[in-house]
Amino acid sequence: MKVLSIVGARPQFVKCAPVSREVRKVHEEVLVHTGQHYDYLLSEVFFRDLGIPAPDYHLEIGSGSHGVQTGRMLAAIEEVIAKEEPEIVLVYGDTNSTLAGALAAAKMHVPVAHVEAGLRSFDRRMPEEVNRVLTDHCSDILFCPTATAVRNLAAEGVTAGVHLPGDVMVDALRENLPLARERSTALADFGLSPKGYFLATVHRAGNTDDPAALRAIMEAFSRLDAPVIFPVHPRTRKKFAEYGIAPAANVRIVEPFPYFDMLALLSGARAVLTDSGGVQKEAYILEVPCVTLRENTEWVETVEDGWNVLVGADADQIVAEAEKAGGARLPHSARFGDGHAAERIAAIIAEYEP
Numbered sequence: 001m002k003v004l005s006i007v008g009a010r011p012q013f014v015k016c017a018p019v020s021r022e023v024r025k026v027h028e029e030v031l032v033h034t035g036q037h038y039d040y041l042l043s044e045v046f047f048r049d050l051g052i053p054a055p056d057y058h059l060e061i062g063s064g065s066h067g068v069q070t071g072r073m074l075a076a077i078e079e080v081i082a083k084e085e086p087e088i089v090l091v092y093g094d095t096n097s098t099l100a101g102a103l104a105a106a107k108m109h110v111p112v113a114h115v116e117a118g119l120r121s122f123d124r125r126m127p128e129e130v131n132r133v134l135t136d137h138c139s140d141i142l143f144c145p146t147a148t149a150v151r152n153l154a155a156e157g158v159t160a161g162v163h164l165p166g167d168v169m170v171d172a173l174r175e176n177l178p179l180a181r182e183r184s185t186a187l188a189d190f191g192l193s194p195k196g197y198f199l200a201t202v203h204r205a206g207n208t209d210d211p212a213a214l215r216a217i218m219e220a221f222s223r224l225d226a227p228v229i230f231p232v233h234p235r236t237r238k239k240f241a242e243y244g245i246a247p248a249a250n251v252r253i254v255e256p257f258p259y260f261d262m263l264a265l266l267s268g269a270r271a272v273l274t275d276s277g278g279v280q281k282e283a284y285i286l287e288v289p290c291v292t293l294r295e296n297t298e299w300v301e302t303v304e305d306g307w308n309v310l311v312g313a314d315a316d317q318i319v320a321e322a323e324k325a326g327g328a329r330l331p332h333s334a335r336f337g338d339g340h341a342a343e344r345i346a347a348i349i350a351e352y353e354p
């Protein structure tokens, strides 16, 4: 099959690394980078560290409002599809790049395969939720990471073409954790000892675009009884400046980490405080307690098993949950698959008949 894969933002680079490798064993792959993320530390460093092949097309769309960004992608992807005439278009996750790729392909009658289908936060104010629902409803092959995702799709009447290969982020993590432990010097560089610090990430619009929420989160971090290592997404850094927020002495604001440093710091943390979906799940797999700075999550399994707690942007709750992290938890289970999701995805694509 000729598979046209579309990526554009940091989490998609992580997901596409194992899938692209397996897809290329049996199919011809054309890789498109929309350019949604363009900073070196959000994009190129992932291609380098994860050994992702250089994109065949770089659309250089960059930032913009949702309409502008998604619209430009749609137009540019349509041209690539017209030229390449792929048999399948493969999209990942829930970003504007995902929706643009799925929509362009569906309108051109090219079958769409969605990796990470069926996730729901049931919060339509999140741009990611709108992207997920629309992408799933114009997809022909739906690769679910969890049984919950399969049930979510069934509840919306989507049952045809639904598969449960497992989560490709487990594939990426299994493969790269030993490398991260071997290669990353991040703990030593920051003078940190294992379990002697917190790791934090904040980039969701719901937190960054609300001054009160971002202030409450930063106030909570300042009250924690250990250093907080905080790799800052560019949008959050801009908001610190805009709202006049200055981090407290125990909060170390640093540039976004490459994947290996992030894995090393995450696996050594006492707890992670985050509003990222991917980080919640990585924490669960690495058996690191997670305090989620949101009111809801797509990764309900992490909460059910007691490894994750939802606290929103409530300063007192953030502090209380972070400091007691390490309490009773249910046995850890392989809720996100066995690390062979990418192989299954490549095989299912091979069997697909429109």
Ligand code: UD1
Residues within 6 Å of the ligand: 009, 010, 011, 036, 037, 038, 039, 042, 063, 064, 094, 095, 096, 097, 127, 128, 203, 233, 234, 235
């Ligand atoms: C996007 C995804 C989000 C995902 C996140 C991972 C959407 C709607 N959101 O959010 O689901 O969790 O990626 O990081 O697709 N910027 C830079 N340099 C860059 C990229 C962005 O400075 O390389 C700044 C720009 O000011 C931009 C802002 O960050 O306006 C937000 O970027 P954008 O791509 O719109 O969304 P993310 O917040 O990164």
